[in-house]
Amino acid sequence: MNRRNFVLGAALLTACGKSSQKIRLALNWKPEPEFGPFYAAPYRKYGLDVDILPGGAGTPTVQMVGAGSAEFGIVAADELLVARSRGNDVVALFAVFQNNPQGIMVHASRKLTSIADIFRHPGTVAMQRGLSYARLLEKMYGFDKVKIVPSPNGDVSAFLHDKNFAQQCFIASEPLIAKRLGADVQVFPISDIGFNPYTDVMATSGDVLRSKPEMAKPMVAAAREGLRIYLDDPKPTNLRMQQLNPTMPLDLFTETAEAQRPLIETEETRRNGLGSMTKERWETLIKQLKDLGDIQNAPAGEDCFRSF
Protein backbone atom coordinates (compact mmCIF):
# COMPACT_ATOMS: atom_id res chain seq x y z
CA MET A 1 0.00 0.00 0.00
CA ASN A 2 1.53 3.34 -0.96
CA ARG A 3 1.34 6.41 1.17
CA ARG A 4 -1.55 8.00 -0.70
CA ASN A 5 -3.68 4.90 -0.42
CA PHE A 6 -2.85 4.66 3.21
CA VAL A 7 -4.03 8.23 3.86
CA LEU A 8 -7.19 7.55 1.88
CA GLY A 9 -7.80 4.36 3.83
CA ALA A 10 -7.28 6.13 7.12
CA ALA A 11 -9.72 8.87 6.09
CA LEU A 12 -12.29 6.25 5.13
CA LEU A 13 -11.88 4.48 8.43
CA THR A 14 -12.39 7.72 10.31
CA ALA A 15 -15.48 8.46 8.26
CA CYS A 16 -16.88 5.02 9.08
CA GLY A 17 -16.15 5.62 12.72
CA LYS A 18 -18.08 8.87 12.63
CA SER A 19 -21.12 7.46 10.91
CA SER A 20 -21.27 4.53 13.33
CA GLN A 21 -24.26 6.10 15.06
CA LYS A 22 -25.98 2.99 13.78
CA ILE A 23 -27.47 0.85 16.49
CA ARG A 24 -26.39 -2.79 16.28
CA LEU A 25 -28.84 -5.58 17.08
CA ALA A 26 -27.08 -8.96 17.26
CA LEU A 27 -29.11 -12.08 16.49
CA ASN A 28 -28.11 -15.52 17.76
CA TRP A 29 -29.27 -17.36 14.64
CA LYS A 30 -29.86 -16.85 10.92
CA PRO A 31 -32.70 -14.63 9.70
CA GLU A 32 -35.69 -16.89 10.37
CA PRO A 33 -39.29 -16.25 11.44
CA GLU A 34 -38.34 -16.16 15.12
CA PHE A 35 -36.71 -12.80 14.33
CA GLY A 36 -39.60 -11.62 12.14
CA PRO A 37 -40.54 -8.86 14.62
CA PHE A 38 -37.06 -7.34 14.45
CA TYR A 39 -37.02 -7.33 10.66
CA ALA A 40 -40.56 -5.92 10.53
CA ALA A 41 -39.93 -3.16 13.08
CA PRO A 42 -40.32 0.40 11.68
CA TYR A 43 -37.12 1.71 13.28
CA ARG A 44 -37.00 4.94 11.25
CA LYS A 45 -40.42 5.96 12.53
CA TYR A 46 -38.85 6.00 15.99
CA GLY A 47 -35.77 7.89 14.83
CA LEU A 48 -33.53 4.84 14.97
CA ASP A 49 -30.98 3.60 12.46
CA VAL A 50 -30.61 -0.10 13.20
CA ASP A 51 -28.18 -2.59 11.72
CA ILE A 52 -29.30 -6.20 12.30
CA LEU A 53 -26.37 -8.60 12.61
CA PRO A 54 -27.38 -12.20 11.81
CA GLY A 55 -25.70 -14.93 13.87
CA GLY A 56 -25.21 -18.67 13.85
CA ALA A 57 -24.76 -21.59 16.23
CA GLY A 58 -23.09 -20.33 19.37
CA THR A 59 -22.98 -16.61 18.52
CA PRO A 60 -22.18 -15.18 21.96
CA THR A 61 -24.76 -12.38 21.86
CA VAL A 62 -24.87 -12.03 25.63
CA GLN A 63 -21.11 -11.38 25.76
CA MET A 64 -21.33 -9.10 22.71
CA VAL A 65 -23.92 -6.93 24.43
CA GLY A 66 -21.92 -6.89 27.66
CA ALA A 67 -18.74 -5.98 25.81
CA GLY A 68 -20.49 -3.24 23.83
CA SER A 69 -19.83 -4.76 20.40
CA ALA A 70 -23.60 -4.61 19.90
CA GLU A 71 -25.97 -2.23 21.70
CA PHE A 72 -28.77 -4.79 21.63
CA GLY A 73 -28.77 -8.56 21.30
CA ILE A 74 -31.14 -11.50 21.30
CA VAL A 75 -30.65 -13.78 24.29
CA ALA A 76 -32.62 -16.33 26.29
CA ALA A 77 -33.74 -15.45 29.82
CA ASP A 78 -31.76 -18.30 31.43
CA GLU A 79 -28.64 -17.26 29.53
CA LEU A 80 -29.12 -13.69 30.75
CA LEU A 81 -29.34 -14.81 34.38
CA VAL A 82 -26.15 -16.86 34.12
CA ALA A 83 -24.43 -13.86 32.52
CA ARG A 84 -25.61 -11.54 35.30
CA SER A 85 -24.40 -13.94 37.97
CA ARG A 86 -20.95 -13.81 36.30
CA GLY A 87 -20.81 -10.04 36.45
CA ASN A 88 -22.06 -9.30 32.94
CA ASP A 89 -24.61 -6.52 33.44
CA VAL A 90 -27.17 -7.38 30.75
CA VAL A 91 -30.81 -6.28 31.05
CA ALA A 92 -33.87 -7.74 29.29
CA LEU A 93 -36.20 -5.34 27.47
CA PHE A 94 -38.61 -7.25 25.27
CA ALA A 95 -39.51 -10.95 25.04
CA VAL A 96 -40.80 -12.32 21.75
CA PHE A 97 -41.52 -15.81 23.05
CA GLN A 98 -43.64 -15.84 26.16
CA ASN A 99 -43.65 -19.61 26.18
CA ASN A 100 -40.45 -21.57 25.83
CA PRO A 101 -40.11 -22.50 22.14
CA GLN A 102 -37.66 -25.30 22.96
CA GLY A 103 -38.82 -28.87 22.75
CA ILE A 104 -37.64 -32.39 22.13
CA MET A 105 -38.78 -34.07 18.96
CA VAL A 106 -39.14 -37.83 18.61
CA HIS A 107 -40.46 -40.22 16.00
CA ALA A 108 -44.22 -40.63 16.55
CA SER A 109 -43.86 -44.35 15.77
CA ARG A 110 -42.24 -44.82 19.18
CA LYS A 111 -45.59 -43.90 20.77
CA LEU A 112 -43.97 -42.06 23.65
CA THR A 113 -46.41 -40.17 25.86
CA SER A 114 -44.32 -37.58 27.72
CA ILE A 115 -40.86 -36.09 28.12
CA ALA A 116 -40.27 -38.51 31.00
CA ASP A 117 -41.06 -41.35 28.61
CA ILE A 118 -38.19 -40.32 26.31
CA PHE A 119 -35.73 -40.96 29.11
CA ARG A 120 -37.34 -44.25 30.15
CA HIS A 121 -36.67 -45.91 26.81
CA PRO A 122 -33.32 -46.74 25.24
CA GLY A 123 -32.39 -44.34 22.48
CA THR A 124 -30.23 -41.38 21.56
CA VAL A 125 -31.06 -37.84 22.64
CA ALA A 126 -29.20 -34.98 20.96
CA MET A 127 -29.00 -31.89 23.11
CA GLN A 128 -26.55 -29.33 24.36
CA ARG A 129 -25.56 -30.59 27.78
CA GLY A 130 -24.55 -27.13 28.95
CA LEU A 131 -28.13 -25.85 28.80
CA SER A 132 -29.99 -25.45 32.07
CA TYR A 133 -32.93 -27.53 30.96
CA ALA A 134 -30.63 -30.38 29.98
CA ARG A 135 -29.41 -30.54 33.55
CA LEU A 136 -32.92 -30.19 34.88
CA LEU A 137 -33.95 -33.17 32.76
CA GLU A 138 -30.97 -35.14 34.05
CA LYS A 139 -31.90 -34.29 37.61
CA MET A 140 -35.54 -35.27 37.07
CA TYR A 141 -35.19 -38.42 35.01
CA GLY A 142 -31.53 -39.43 34.88
CA PHE A 143 -29.71 -40.22 31.66
CA ASP A 144 -28.87 -43.88 32.38
CA LYS A 145 -31.16 -45.36 29.75
CA VAL A 146 -30.36 -42.97 26.91
CA LYS A 147 -27.22 -41.89 25.13
CA ILE A 148 -26.79 -38.11 25.14
CA VAL A 149 -24.99 -36.72 22.10
CA PRO A 150 -24.26 -33.14 21.00
CA SER A 151 -27.03 -31.14 19.36
CA PRO A 152 -26.67 -31.08 15.58
CA ASN A 153 -27.72 -27.40 15.52
CA GLY A 154 -30.82 -27.65 13.41
CA ASP A 155 -29.60 -30.44 11.13
CA VAL A 156 -32.14 -33.27 11.05
CA SER A 157 -30.24 -35.92 9.06
CA ALA A 158 -29.32 -38.05 12.07
CA PHE A 159 -32.94 -37.85 13.24
CA LEU A 160 -34.25 -39.04 9.88
CA HIS A 161 -31.70 -41.84 9.85
CA ASP A 162 -32.51 -43.36 13.24
CA LYS A 163 -36.00 -44.12 14.58
CA ASN A 164 -34.77 -44.04 18.17
CA PHE A 165 -33.16 -40.64 17.80
CA ALA A 166 -34.64 -37.69 19.69
CA GLN A 167 -33.32 -34.16 19.43
CA GLN A 168 -33.70 -30.77 21.01
CA CYS A 169 -35.51 -28.40 18.68
CA PHE A 170 -37.26 -25.12 18.20
CA ILE A 171 -40.89 -26.29 18.29
CA ALA A 172 -41.71 -24.23 15.21
CA SER A 173 -38.61 -25.11 13.22
CA GLU A 174 -36.89 -28.53 13.04
CA PRO A 175 -40.12 -30.56 13.40
CA LEU A 176 -41.55 -28.81 10.33
CA ILE A 177 -38.38 -29.56 8.36
CA ALA A 178 -38.32 -33.21 9.45
CA LYS A 179 -42.00 -33.57 8.50
CA ARG A 180 -41.29 -32.21 5.03
CA LEU A 181 -38.58 -34.81 4.67
CA GLY A 182 -41.06 -37.57 5.43
CA ALA A 183 -40.68 -38.15 9.15
CA ASP A 184 -43.65 -38.67 11.43
CA VAL A 185 -42.71 -36.27 14.19
CA GLN A 186 -43.97 -35.80 17.69
CA VAL A 187 -42.84 -32.85 19.81
CA PHE A 188 -42.73 -32.46 23.58
CA PRO A 189 -42.31 -28.84 24.71
CA ILE A 190 -39.73 -28.25 27.45
CA SER A 191 -42.33 -26.08 29.20
CA ASP A 192 -44.03 -29.41 30.07
CA ILE A 193 -41.49 -29.87 32.85
CA GLY A 194 -42.18 -26.41 34.22
CA PHE A 195 -39.13 -24.78 32.67
CA ASN A 196 -40.45 -21.80 30.81
CA PRO A 197 -37.93 -18.98 30.37
CA TYR A 198 -38.68 -16.05 28.08
CA THR A 199 -36.84 -16.65 24.81
CA ASP A 200 -35.71 -14.41 21.95
CA VAL A 201 -35.38 -11.66 24.48
CA MET A 202 -34.03 -8.36 23.23
CA ALA A 203 -31.49 -7.25 25.81
CA THR A 204 -29.08 -4.40 26.30
CA SER A 205 -26.33 -3.60 28.75
CA GLY A 206 -26.53 -1.56 31.93
CA ASP A 207 -23.92 0.68 30.29
CA VAL A 208 -26.21 1.53 27.38
CA LEU A 209 -29.16 2.16 29.71
CA ARG A 210 -27.07 4.60 31.73
CA SER A 211 -25.09 6.32 28.98
CA LYS A 212 -27.81 6.44 26.30
CA PRO A 213 -31.06 6.43 28.28
CA GLU A 214 -32.99 7.67 25.24
CA MET A 215 -32.16 4.63 23.13
CA ALA A 216 -33.92 1.67 24.76
CA LYS A 217 -37.46 3.06 24.91
CA PRO A 218 -37.94 3.71 21.16
CA MET A 219 -36.15 0.41 20.44
CA VAL A 220 -38.74 -1.48 22.50
CA ALA A 221 -41.58 0.50 20.92
CA ALA A 222 -40.26 -0.35 17.44
CA ALA A 223 -39.88 -4.04 18.33
CA ARG A 224 -43.41 -4.14 19.76
CA GLU A 225 -44.85 -2.55 16.65
CA GLY A 226 -42.72 -4.89 14.53
CA LEU A 227 -44.16 -7.88 16.33
CA ARG A 228 -47.70 -6.62 15.75
CA ILE A 229 -46.96 -6.07 12.07
CA TYR A 230 -45.39 -9.53 11.77
CA LEU A 231 -48.30 -11.26 13.50
CA ASP A 232 -50.86 -9.46 11.34
CA ASP A 233 -49.10 -9.97 8.02
CA PRO A 234 -45.80 -11.87 8.03
CA LYS A 235 -45.53 -12.10 4.26
CA PRO A 236 -43.58 -8.91 3.34
CA THR A 237 -41.10 -9.49 6.18
CA ASN A 238 -40.72 -13.16 5.25
CA LEU A 239 -39.87 -12.12 1.70
CA ARG A 240 -37.15 -9.83 3.00
CA MET A 241 -35.74 -12.41 5.40
CA GLN A 242 -35.81 -15.07 2.70
CA GLN A 243 -33.53 -12.93 0.56
CA LEU A 244 -31.06 -12.87 3.43
CA ASN A 245 -31.46 -16.59 4.11
CA PRO A 246 -32.19 -18.12 0.70
CA THR A 247 -31.60 -21.72 1.82
CA MET A 248 -34.93 -21.65 3.67
CA PRO A 249 -37.89 -21.94 1.30
CA LEU A 250 -40.54 -19.22 1.47
CA ASP A 251 -43.40 -21.56 2.28
CA LEU A 252 -41.40 -22.84 5.26
CA PHE A 253 -41.12 -19.22 6.44
CA THR A 254 -44.92 -18.96 6.21
CA GLU A 255 -45.49 -22.25 7.99
CA THR A 256 -43.01 -21.46 10.79
CA ALA A 257 -44.46 -17.99 11.36
CA GLU A 258 -47.88 -19.59 11.81
CA ALA A 259 -46.61 -22.35 14.11
CA GLN A 260 -44.83 -19.95 16.47
CA ARG A 261 -47.84 -17.66 16.94
CA PRO A 262 -49.27 -19.35 20.10
CA LEU A 263 -45.90 -19.09 21.82
CA ILE A 264 -45.85 -15.32 21.23
CA GLU A 265 -49.38 -14.09 21.74
CA THR A 266 -50.82 -15.31 25.04
CA GLU A 267 -53.44 -14.31 27.61
CA GLU A 268 -50.69 -12.39 29.39
CA THR A 269 -49.65 -10.35 26.36
CA ARG A 270 -53.30 -9.53 25.65
CA ARG A 271 -53.45 -8.01 29.12
CA ASN A 272 -49.99 -6.44 29.38
CA GLY A 273 -48.89 -5.89 25.80
CA LEU A 274 -46.78 -7.89 23.37
CA GLY A 275 -43.29 -8.72 24.55
CA SER A 276 -43.99 -7.76 28.16
CA MET A 277 -42.42 -9.58 31.10
CA THR A 278 -43.30 -10.02 34.78
CA LYS A 279 -41.18 -10.06 37.89
CA GLU A 280 -42.83 -13.29 39.03
CA ARG A 281 -41.75 -15.19 35.93
CA TRP A 282 -38.18 -13.94 36.34
CA GLU A 283 -38.17 -14.94 39.99
CA THR A 284 -39.43 -18.43 39.19
CA LEU A 285 -36.58 -18.85 36.72
CA ILE A 286 -34.02 -17.47 39.19
CA LYS A 287 -35.16 -20.04 41.74
CA GLN A 288 -34.93 -22.86 39.20
CA LEU A 289 -31.41 -21.93 38.12
CA LYS A 290 -30.34 -21.53 41.72
CA ASP A 291 -31.66 -24.98 42.58
CA LEU A 292 -29.72 -26.36 39.62
CA GLY A 293 -26.56 -24.63 40.81
CA ASP A 294 -26.25 -22.70 37.54
CA ILE A 295 -26.16 -19.39 39.39
CA GLN A 296 -24.70 -18.83 42.84
CA ASN A 297 -25.32 -15.21 43.71
CA ALA A 298 -28.89 -14.86 42.51
CA PRO A 299 -29.71 -11.49 40.95
CA ALA A 300 -32.90 -9.74 42.08
CA GLY A 301 -35.85 -10.32 39.73
CA GLU A 302 -36.54 -6.63 39.17
CA ASP A 303 -32.91 -5.94 38.12
CA CYS A 304 -33.10 -8.44 35.28
CA PHE A 305 -35.55 -6.59 33.08
CA ARG A 306 -36.87 -3.14 32.32
CA SER A 307 -40.42 -2.39 31.15
CA PHE A 308 -41.12 0.41 28.73
Add this chain to the structure above:
Amino acid sequence: MKNPSHNRDRKGALPAALPALIPFLVITGALELAVRGGLVRAYLVPAPSSVFRAMVESRDELIQAMLTTSASALLGFLLSTVAGIGIAVFLSSSRAIQRAFYPYAVFFQTVPLIAIAPLLVIWFGYGTRTVVASAFVVSIFPVIANTLTGILSTDPALRDLFRLYGASTLVTLFKLRFPAALPQILTGLRVASGLAVIGAIVGEFIGGQGLGSVVDIARTQQRVDKVFAAVLLASVLGLALFGLINLISYVTLRRWHASEQT
Protein backbone atom coordinates in the same frame (compact mmCIF):
# COMPACT_ATOMS: atom_id res chain seq x y z
CA MET B 1 28.68 -43.26 7.69
CA LYS B 2 29.29 -42.21 11.25
CA ASN B 3 29.40 -38.64 12.17
CA PRO B 4 31.31 -37.85 15.35
CA SER B 5 29.57 -34.53 15.86
CA HIS B 6 26.12 -36.03 16.40
CA ASN B 7 26.10 -35.51 20.15
CA ARG B 8 23.90 -32.56 20.86
CA ASP B 9 24.60 -30.25 23.68
CA ARG B 10 22.10 -31.66 26.16
CA LYS B 11 23.47 -29.86 29.17
CA GLY B 12 20.82 -28.17 31.25
CA ALA B 13 17.18 -28.44 30.16
CA LEU B 14 16.25 -25.29 32.08
CA PRO B 15 18.46 -22.84 30.18
CA ALA B 16 17.07 -24.36 26.98
CA ALA B 17 13.48 -23.83 28.12
CA LEU B 18 14.08 -20.33 29.43
CA PRO B 19 13.53 -18.41 26.17
CA ALA B 20 10.07 -20.01 25.85
CA LEU B 21 9.24 -19.47 29.49
CA ILE B 22 9.82 -15.72 29.52
CA PRO B 23 7.04 -14.75 27.05
CA PHE B 24 4.70 -17.10 28.92
CA LEU B 25 5.36 -15.42 32.25
CA VAL B 26 5.15 -11.91 30.80
CA ILE B 27 1.88 -12.57 28.97
CA THR B 28 0.12 -14.35 31.85
CA GLY B 29 1.34 -11.73 34.31
CA ALA B 30 0.11 -8.86 32.14
CA LEU B 31 -3.23 -10.59 31.56
CA GLU B 32 -3.71 -11.21 35.26
CA LEU B 33 -3.07 -7.55 36.02
CA ALA B 34 -5.32 -6.38 33.17
CA VAL B 35 -8.26 -8.47 34.42
CA ARG B 36 -7.73 -7.55 38.06
CA GLY B 37 -7.36 -3.90 37.17
CA GLY B 38 -10.67 -4.02 35.29
CA LEU B 39 -9.09 -3.29 31.89
CA VAL B 40 -10.40 -6.57 30.48
CA ARG B 41 -13.73 -7.98 31.57
CA ALA B 42 -13.46 -11.39 33.19
CA TYR B 43 -16.41 -12.82 31.23
CA LEU B 44 -14.56 -12.10 27.97
CA VAL B 45 -11.02 -13.12 28.85
CA PRO B 46 -10.49 -14.93 32.15
CA ALA B 47 -7.63 -14.14 34.50
CA PRO B 48 -4.91 -16.82 34.30
CA SER B 49 -5.44 -17.48 38.02
CA SER B 50 -9.11 -18.33 37.42
CA VAL B 51 -8.15 -20.63 34.54
CA PHE B 52 -5.77 -22.37 36.91
CA ARG B 53 -8.50 -22.58 39.55
CA ALA B 54 -10.91 -24.07 36.98
CA MET B 55 -8.23 -26.63 36.11
CA VAL B 56 -7.82 -27.65 39.72
CA GLU B 57 -11.56 -27.68 40.44
CA SER B 58 -12.46 -29.81 37.42
CA ARG B 59 -9.24 -31.84 37.35
CA ASP B 60 -10.89 -35.27 37.24
CA GLU B 61 -13.21 -34.28 34.41
CA LEU B 62 -10.40 -32.54 32.50
CA ILE B 63 -7.89 -35.38 32.91
CA GLN B 64 -10.47 -37.90 31.72
CA ALA B 65 -11.37 -35.65 28.77
CA MET B 66 -7.72 -35.14 27.88
CA LEU B 67 -7.04 -38.88 27.91
CA THR B 68 -10.01 -39.46 25.61
CA THR B 69 -8.93 -36.69 23.23
CA SER B 70 -5.31 -37.92 23.29
CA ALA B 71 -6.35 -41.44 22.36
CA SER B 72 -8.50 -40.24 19.45
CA ALA B 73 -5.96 -37.70 18.19
CA LEU B 74 -3.15 -40.23 18.39
CA LEU B 75 -5.15 -42.89 16.60
CA GLY B 76 -6.20 -40.44 13.86
CA PHE B 77 -2.60 -39.30 13.55
CA LEU B 78 -1.25 -42.86 13.29
CA LEU B 79 -3.84 -43.69 10.65
CA SER B 80 -2.93 -40.64 8.61
CA THR B 81 0.78 -41.46 8.98
CA VAL B 82 0.34 -45.00 7.68
CA ALA B 83 -2.24 -44.15 5.02
CA GLY B 84 -0.50 -40.90 4.03
CA ILE B 85 2.89 -42.55 3.50
CA GLY B 86 1.23 -45.46 1.70
CA ILE B 87 -0.66 -43.14 -0.64
CA ALA B 88 2.48 -41.09 -1.30
CA VAL B 89 4.47 -44.22 -2.19
CA PHE B 90 1.67 -45.25 -4.53
CA LEU B 91 1.55 -41.80 -6.12
CA SER B 92 5.32 -41.78 -6.57
CA SER B 93 5.24 -44.97 -8.61
CA SER B 94 4.49 -43.18 -11.88
CA ARG B 95 3.75 -39.77 -13.35
CA ALA B 96 0.47 -41.03 -14.79
CA ILE B 97 -0.76 -42.28 -11.41
CA GLN B 98 0.24 -38.99 -9.86
CA ARG B 99 -1.73 -37.03 -12.46
CA ALA B 100 -4.73 -39.28 -12.00
CA PHE B 101 -4.92 -39.33 -8.22
CA TYR B 102 -3.04 -36.40 -6.68
CA PRO B 103 -5.87 -33.92 -7.29
CA TYR B 104 -8.11 -36.14 -5.16
CA ALA B 105 -5.59 -36.11 -2.34
CA VAL B 106 -5.93 -32.34 -2.32
CA PHE B 107 -9.57 -32.93 -1.43
CA PHE B 108 -8.44 -33.76 2.12
CA GLN B 109 -6.69 -30.42 2.33
CA THR B 110 -9.76 -28.43 1.42
CA VAL B 111 -12.65 -30.44 2.85
CA PRO B 112 -14.74 -28.19 5.10
CA LEU B 113 -14.94 -30.47 8.08
CA ILE B 114 -17.80 -28.61 9.74
CA ALA B 115 -19.92 -28.97 6.60
CA ILE B 116 -19.55 -32.74 6.41
CA ALA B 117 -19.75 -33.16 10.18
CA PRO B 118 -23.37 -34.32 10.35
CA LEU B 119 -22.51 -36.93 7.73
CA LEU B 120 -19.49 -38.18 9.67
CA VAL B 121 -21.86 -38.87 12.54
CA ILE B 122 -24.18 -40.87 10.30
CA TRP B 123 -21.32 -42.82 8.71
CA PHE B 124 -19.39 -43.56 11.87
CA GLY B 125 -21.90 -43.05 14.69
CA TYR B 126 -21.53 -40.83 17.73
CA GLY B 127 -18.33 -41.30 19.69
CA THR B 128 -14.72 -42.29 19.09
CA ARG B 129 -14.95 -43.40 15.48
CA THR B 130 -16.29 -40.03 14.31
CA VAL B 131 -13.60 -38.23 16.30
CA VAL B 132 -10.81 -40.40 14.87
CA ALA B 133 -12.19 -39.96 11.35
CA SER B 134 -12.21 -36.22 11.83
CA ALA B 135 -8.59 -36.19 13.10
CA PHE B 136 -7.59 -38.41 10.19
CA VAL B 137 -9.26 -36.32 7.47
CA VAL B 138 -7.60 -33.07 8.49
CA SER B 139 -4.14 -34.49 9.17
CA ILE B 140 -3.48 -36.79 6.21
CA PHE B 141 -2.72 -34.24 3.51
CA PRO B 142 0.56 -32.83 4.87
CA VAL B 143 1.81 -36.40 5.23
CA ILE B 144 0.98 -37.22 1.60
CA ALA B 145 2.37 -33.97 0.21
CA ASN B 146 5.64 -34.00 2.15
CA THR B 147 6.31 -37.71 1.70
CA LEU B 148 5.71 -37.44 -2.02
CA THR B 149 8.06 -34.47 -2.35
CA GLY B 150 10.67 -36.34 -0.32
CA ILE B 151 10.44 -39.52 -2.38
CA LEU B 152 10.53 -37.63 -5.67
CA SER B 153 13.58 -35.60 -4.75
CA THR B 154 15.94 -38.52 -4.27
CA ASP B 155 19.42 -37.67 -5.53
CA PRO B 156 19.49 -38.80 -9.22
CA ALA B 157 23.13 -39.83 -8.91
CA LEU B 158 22.29 -42.25 -6.10
CA ARG B 159 19.31 -43.52 -8.07
CA ASP B 160 21.63 -44.23 -11.00
CA LEU B 161 24.02 -46.01 -8.68
CA PHE B 162 21.22 -48.29 -7.43
CA ARG B 163 20.19 -48.96 -11.02
CA LEU B 164 23.78 -49.72 -11.95
CA TYR B 165 23.93 -52.38 -9.26
CA GLY B 166 20.64 -53.79 -10.53
CA ALA B 167 18.62 -53.01 -7.37
CA SER B 168 14.91 -53.84 -7.66
CA THR B 169 12.22 -51.15 -7.34
CA LEU B 170 11.37 -52.34 -3.85
CA VAL B 171 14.97 -52.34 -2.70
CA THR B 172 15.45 -48.86 -4.17
CA LEU B 173 12.32 -47.71 -2.36
CA PHE B 174 13.24 -49.07 1.06
CA LYS B 175 17.00 -48.65 0.97
CA LEU B 176 17.24 -45.34 -0.85
CA ARG B 177 14.12 -43.35 -1.58
CA PHE B 178 12.41 -43.85 1.73
CA PRO B 179 15.38 -43.07 4.01
CA ALA B 180 16.26 -40.08 1.85
CA ALA B 181 12.71 -38.78 2.19
CA LEU B 182 12.70 -39.13 5.97
CA PRO B 183 13.41 -35.46 6.77
CA GLN B 184 10.48 -34.34 4.61
CA ILE B 185 8.23 -37.09 5.98
CA LEU B 186 8.99 -35.92 9.50
CA THR B 187 8.19 -32.33 8.54
CA GLY B 188 4.83 -33.57 7.26
CA LEU B 189 4.25 -35.43 10.51
CA ARG B 190 5.04 -32.33 12.57
CA VAL B 191 2.35 -30.38 10.72
CA ALA B 192 -0.04 -33.32 10.87
CA SER B 193 0.37 -33.79 14.62
CA GLY B 194 -1.06 -30.35 15.40
CA LEU B 195 -3.83 -30.77 12.86
CA ALA B 196 -4.78 -34.15 14.33
CA VAL B 197 -5.42 -32.50 17.70
CA ILE B 198 -7.54 -29.79 16.06
CA GLY B 199 -9.40 -32.43 14.04
CA ALA B 200 -10.07 -34.52 17.13
CA ILE B 201 -11.49 -31.54 19.00
CA VAL B 202 -13.69 -30.49 16.09
CA GLY B 203 -14.83 -34.12 15.88
CA GLU B 204 -15.66 -34.06 19.57
CA PHE B 205 -17.85 -31.00 19.08
CA ILE B 206 -19.99 -33.14 16.80
CA GLY B 207 -19.51 -36.63 18.11
CA GLY B 208 -19.34 -35.85 21.82
CA GLN B 209 -16.62 -36.79 24.37
CA GLY B 210 -13.28 -35.37 25.35
CA LEU B 211 -11.96 -31.82 25.53
CA GLY B 212 -14.17 -30.75 22.60
CA SER B 213 -17.24 -31.66 24.59
CA VAL B 214 -15.91 -29.89 27.70
CA VAL B 215 -15.35 -26.73 25.62
CA ASP B 216 -18.84 -26.99 24.12
CA ILE B 217 -20.55 -27.38 27.50
CA ALA B 218 -18.43 -24.73 29.25
CA ARG B 219 -19.15 -22.29 26.43
CA THR B 220 -22.90 -22.79 26.76
CA GLN B 221 -22.58 -22.18 30.49
CA GLN B 222 -20.53 -19.02 29.85
CA ARG B 223 -17.61 -20.52 31.77
CA VAL B 224 -14.75 -18.84 29.87
CA ASP B 225 -12.29 -19.94 32.54
CA LYS B 226 -13.11 -23.59 31.88
CA VAL B 227 -13.08 -23.07 28.11
CA PHE B 228 -9.53 -21.70 28.39
CA ALA B 229 -8.50 -24.49 30.75
CA ALA B 230 -9.62 -27.09 28.18
CA VAL B 231 -8.03 -25.19 25.29
CA LEU B 232 -4.77 -24.99 27.21
CA LEU B 233 -4.79 -28.74 27.74
CA ALA B 234 -5.42 -29.23 24.03
CA SER B 235 -2.32 -27.16 23.31
CA VAL B 236 -0.33 -29.25 25.78
CA LEU B 237 -1.48 -32.32 23.88
CA GLY B 238 -0.41 -30.75 20.58
CA LEU B 239 2.98 -29.86 22.09
CA ALA B 240 3.45 -33.39 23.41
CA LEU B 241 2.77 -34.90 19.98
CA PHE B 242 5.10 -32.36 18.39
CA GLY B 243 7.79 -33.27 20.94
CA LEU B 244 7.33 -36.95 20.15
CA ILE B 245 7.95 -36.33 16.44
CA ASN B 246 11.00 -34.25 17.29
CA LEU B 247 12.33 -37.11 19.36
CA ILE B 248 11.77 -39.58 16.53
CA SER B 249 13.42 -37.11 14.19
CA TYR B 250 16.44 -36.80 16.47
CA VAL B 251 16.80 -40.54 16.87
CA THR B 252 16.49 -41.32 13.16
CA LEU B 253 18.32 -38.37 11.62
CA ARG B 254 21.06 -37.40 14.03
CA ARG B 255 23.64 -39.67 12.39
CA TRP B 256 23.35 -38.29 8.92
CA HIS B 257 21.12 -35.27 8.43
CA ALA B 258 22.18 -31.66 8.91
CA SER B 259 18.83 -30.61 10.48
CA GLU B 260 19.59 -32.67 13.60
CA GLN B 261 23.28 -31.82 13.85
CA THR B 262 23.64 -28.48 15.53
